[in-house]
Amino acid sequence: MTENILRIENLTMQFGGVIAVNNLSLEVNKGEIVALIGPNGAGKTTAFNCVTGIYEPTNGCIYFCGKAIVCNHPRGKMKKLYVGENKGAYPKVIRNSPDKITKMGIARTFQNIRLFKNLTVFENVLIAKHMRMKQNVFTATFRLNYHEEKRVRQECLSLLEEQNLLHLKDEPASSLPYGLQRRLEIARALATEPKLLLLDEPAAGMNPQETQELAKFIVQIKDKYDLTIFLIEHHMDLVMRISDRIYVLDFGKLIAHGIPKEIQQNQRVIDAYLGVAEDA
């Protein structure tokens, strides 16, 4: 059995009466590129937000490297409202704030780019290193962390060089063209030294050629940084080309999973994407 780095177990996220993610279970193995696809509003980003700790799931458990990082069961108001399955399966509650989860080694990018707009490209990457620095506010203020700071700056410079962003290092992040902003966001995520990288629609708004470059880029960074990549994407050519396995969500429910070829021929997936004829 291959070692799984991320395991989601019976994840349910219910907002009021609406179930955004319904009993989702999936596994991401070490060194894989796994894609999560589905029509708009299928609950893909919600699933990501649960993994990264932005949302607290209503029910279910998420394991990272074999350790439970998020676990919950319907509590409080949700106790009565909950309409999902596996109600009593996870009596334990484990909560981690997003920054702790990032520290454990899960980095992410956002669907609508979230760079620090007023900061420079270089500062954007440096912030990702903040949590990894051995320092406190006094040593930082009085520059006693000089060596640490120098090392981190060097690391960030080489990271920017690899991403071909070095010549833009002192530009404000918001002045970058769209494609480069995406690239900077990935660079920033890489700077947190992750084991697992979550990419939320990295190719959104890109033309076919840019998408192709992105596909190459993703494979490249995966090999280079020994990463596992879990991505959400709508560009099917990108997904089919680079992913090892695909999970398909529709209305919060997992409707299919398998290798790209299987998914392409799966009738349920085709129905979900194209709709089913009324009289059929």
Place this chain on the structure above:
Amino acid sequence: MKKALMTLIPIALLYILLFVLEQILPASSMLFVVLKKGAIYSLLAVSMNLLNGFTGLFSLGHAGFMLIGAYTYAILTIPLEARPSVYQYFDGGIIQFTLPVFVAIIASGIVTAVLAYLIGLPILRLKSDYLAIATLGFAEIIRAIFQWDKLGPVTNGSNLLRSFPIFKSVLFPFTVAGLCITLIVLLINSSYGRAFKAIRDDEIAAEAMGVNLAKHKQLAFTISSFFVGIGGALLAMYQTTVQAAPFRASMTYEILLIVVIGGMGSISGSCLSSFLFIACSEWWLRFLDRVTFIGSFKVPLLASGFRKVVFSVVIMIIVLFYRQGIMGTKEFSLDALYKFFEKRSIKKHKGEDLAE
């Protein structure tokens, strides 16, 4: 290294200039009032900027924290022999020791920081407007507590605190405020400062990058309050007496106004605008408040309180048309100034060339 020298030399020159001015001009000159109060308000404005401009926490509790600083300083430094007359309604008070001035100034910073930490625990969970309302409320609560009769033996109730050591030379507030502002600048340029700015720009992204929101907000709030406390102590020394009553919300708004005029996120902007603001309110615009006659003609509108009307209009103009303030988020430096004039002269030359 060269950059450090470039900033240190003008600062040294400034201090020498102040020293010389003090020897030449009479001590009662209006200039010194402006310089003293301006230096103190610079510190207060910069510490507010650290919170509002750099960390993006819109806090309006400044007056309350200044009050804590001012009272701590006053209570700790009133000489023993003066205590019976100051605390005349409370049998000389219960604090029967006196601390040296510098120790008391640092103590007032620490006391303010500790109280701010405790207040921050519940209220830093709030965001934007709600945080502003909560801090404003706490400032009023602090003022009310310090006026409370039952605490009289410590705070002298709502009576004046006086006879504590004060400064005469303008160099004193400049040195203390200068040191504090230097520390704030160092903090802002450090890794923590970057994290603060990240929180300001995008909380969710900052958290996703591993910045612990609660910890960093608490840190910014506590550190800012430490310097506000020191600013309060300086203000007490400047005023020579301390009473809780004038530390109202309007004091916070004055400082907020300075920060906004100077530019949210610019230290030098805050300093510049605080001197400008104090000079206007204490000196240059004072004539607006006086009823004036030219010959037998009474100048219309000039009457007590008109200055505030003018100020309000200025605020509205700034907020409507010049929202980024004097400096925006840029910092003042000789380099930038030089470049600015260079560009201007190039433009001028170009214009002349075209004219030819």
